[in-house]
Amino acid sequence: MSASIDQAARLRELVRGQRVESSEQLQPPTRIVVVTSGKGGVGKTNVTVNLALILAQRGCKVVLFDADLGMANVDVLLNLSPPFTIADVIAGRRQLAEIILPVTDNLEVVPGGSGIAQLASLERAVLDQTVAKLAELENRADFLLVDTGAGISPNVLGFVLAAPEVIVVTTPEPTAIVDAYGIIKAVDGKNPGAQVWLLVNMVESESEARAVFSKLASIIARFLAVRIRLLGWIEKDGNVGRSVLQQKPFVRAYPYSLATRRIHLLAGALLAQQADPEPKVVGTGFFARLGKALFR
Numbered sequence: 644m645s646a647s648i649d650q651a652a653r654l655r656e657l658v659r660g661q662r663v664e665s666s667e668q669l670q671p672p673t674r675i676v677v678v679t680s681g682k683g684g685v686g687k688t689n690v691t692v693n694l695a696l697i698l699a700q701r702g703c704k705v706v707l708f709d710a711d712l713g714m715a716n717v718d719v720l721l722n723l724s725p726p727f728t729i730a731d732v733i734a735g736r737r738q739l740a741e742i743i744l745p746v747t748d749n750l751e752v753v754p755g756g757s758g759i760a761q762l763a764s765l766e767r768a769v770l771d772q773t774v775a776k777l778a779e780l781e782n783r784a785d786f787l788l789v790d791t792g793a794g795i796s797p798n799v800l801g802f803v804l805a806a807p808e809v810i811v812v813t814t815p816e817p818t819a820i821v822d823a824y825g826i827i828k829a830v831d832g833k834n835p836g837a838q839v840w841l842l843v844n845m846v847e848s849e850s851e852a853r854a855v856f857s858k859l860a861s862i863i864a865r866f867l868a869v870r871i872r873l874l875g876w877i878e879k880d881g882n883v884g885r886s887v888l889q890q891k892p893f894v895r896a897y898p899y900s901l902a903t904r905r906i907h908l909l910a911g912a913l914l915a916q917q918a919d920p921e922p923k924v925v926g927t928g929f930f931a932r933l934g935k936a937l938f939r
């Protein structure tokens with residue numbers, strides 16, 4: 644082989660190598676989105692379950708992590724009876740893969756169960772082991788959606804402080820708005836890279852939703868460094884309650900309802916925002932950060 648052919652072959656190899664590397668870099672990372680609220684009962688679980696279904700329907704692979712300790716949790720809304728939960732993984736009785744429930748082609752649910760309450764009080768070594776196991780979920784899908792309980796209890800806060808993206812759900816009620824400010828204030832300074840979205844649920848109109856957003860955004864701009872963006876809103880819609888009673892997500896039970904239309908718009912708004920290729924919360928993965936936040 645002449646020197647120039649040899650050089651050309653090496654160049655091609657190099658270019659091929661670079662192509663492989665750059666296509667790997669183009670692989671979009673898993674979007675990890677934690678859904679939370681200050682006040683309870685504002686619609687987090689309904690939003691998360693229905694959003695997960697629509698994202699999955701649009702071809703995204705979605706893992707829904709149920710970190711809610713409330714009554715109307717993910718398995719109730721999806722009419723699932725999970726035989727095992729995170730509590731079984733913590734106790735070493737089950738592998739993570741054994742507790743994951745397939746719901747549709749693109750949607751899987753990880754039932755938290757009583758394991759979520761345990762997380763905040765585990766011994767350091769067991770917590771480290773548990774978050775290392777959960778880290779497998781970080782590259783499993785396009786979206787990892789986490790439904791949390793309300794308020795600033797240690798385990799909810801752990802998820803919120805570890806999250807690259809947080810959706811804060813509020814209603815137009817003054818108490819819910821004040822509590823939403825409380826959770827956003829908790830993010831401020833402690834999770835500076837996070838993208839914080841506001842979702843206003845149970846509104847009468849778009850203008851009411853925008854007024855709630857403006858009010859919160861202007862107080863936040865005065866007192867906090869964190870910036871929020873309006874993800875969208877959902878009107879008060881009787882079909883939501885009806886679907887809960889039927890234990891069917893409303894996007895399935897009432898595909899032509901206003902609430903379903905809004906979920907499509909919320910999914911579109913999330914998809915329109917590309918995941919940050921270099922998340923500002925660097926160094927460790929989501930679950931490792933969760934472990935650190937829980938052990939403070």
Ligand SMILES: Nc1ncnc2c1ncn2[C@@H]1O[C@H](COP(=O)(O)OP(=O)(O)OP(=O)(O)O)[C@@H](O)[C@H]1O
Nearest residue numbers: 683684685686687688689713715793879880883884
């Ligand atoms: N857009 C809506 N219109 C009418 N009712 C709604 C709407 N969104 C939620 N609800 C109702 O609000 C109640 C609470 O919803 P959900 O359980 O999703 O709230 P949550 O924030 O997850 O509660 P928790 O804090 O207990 O986890 C449900 O009974 C549901 O039917």
Ligand SMILES: [Mg+2]
Nearest residue numbers: 687688711713
């Ligand atoms: Mg809930």
